[in-house]
Amino acid sequence: MTVEEKVAAVSDLTRDEEVAALVATDLLRRPTVAQQVAPEQKLRAVAELTRDETVAQEVTRDLLRRPSVAREAMRDDTARMVVNRAWFGNSEAARERVRDRIPAVRKIEHTVEYLDLVGSCHQFVATLGRLVPRLRGQEFSDDEREHVRRGVTKVRTAAGWLEAAMGRGDFILDGQLVQLLRGG
Numbered sequence: 001m002t003v004e005e006k007v008a009a010v011s012d013l014t015r016d017e018e019v020a021a022l023v024a025t026d027l028l029r030r031p032t033v034a035q036q037v038a039p040e041q042k043l044r045a046v047a048e049l050t051r052d053e054t055v056a057q058e059v060t061r062d063l064l065r066r067p068s069v070a071r072e073a074m075r076d077d078t079a080r081m082v083v084n085r086a087w088f089g090n091s092e093a094a095r096e097r098v099r100d101r102i103p104a105v106r107k108i109e110h111t112v113e114y115l116d117l118v119g120s121c122h123q124f125v126a127t128l129g130r131l132v133p134r135l136r137g138q139e140f141s142d143d144e145r146e147h148v149r150r151g152v153t154k155v156r157t158a159a160g161w162l163e164a165a166m167g168r169g170d171f172i173l174d175g176q177l178v179q180l181l182r183g184g
Contacts, residue, residue, distance in 0.1 A: 161177055
């Protein structure tokens with residue numbers, strides 16, 4: 001019997017989905033068979049087999065436990081961004097669970113954030129108090145003055161936003177302020 005005849009016989013026998021699934025499972029367990037499959041075909045098979053979310057999660061977990069695989073995967077900007085988003089999402093969910101179980105955590109976070117805010121204001125004023133007197137006698141180019149002027153505009157805008165937010169109790173960062181603070 002030729003190879004073509006054997007392939008035709010197997011093809012006929014595996015028309016039944018149940019038989020095909022059993023044969024595929026057996027074939028996929030054979031390393032020597034897998035070595036003979038073209039990389040494109042392997043990728044297609046893996047993509048097909050990982051359509052199921054549970055399978056995809058388990059395979060991904062196993063693959064990322066290989067240092068060389070994880071290192072190479074993290075060289076891809078999109079993969080790294082998605083992993084980082086997932087990491088932060090999981091971290092935030094864990095923080096929320098802790099906050100729900102231990103109400104004192106919210107009070108501690110409030111205190112830390114309040115101290116950061118007050119400390120930032122003091123640090124800014126102290127830095128200017130130290131730097132501005134040292135500028136006496138220095139000449140600045142028009143370009144340098146413009147950069148400082150833009151920075152002062154950002155500081156005024158941010159300070160105005162903070163003051164209004166404290167008065168309203170609404171601490172949502174709007175799109176225009178984000179654009180200004182980023183330098184746009």
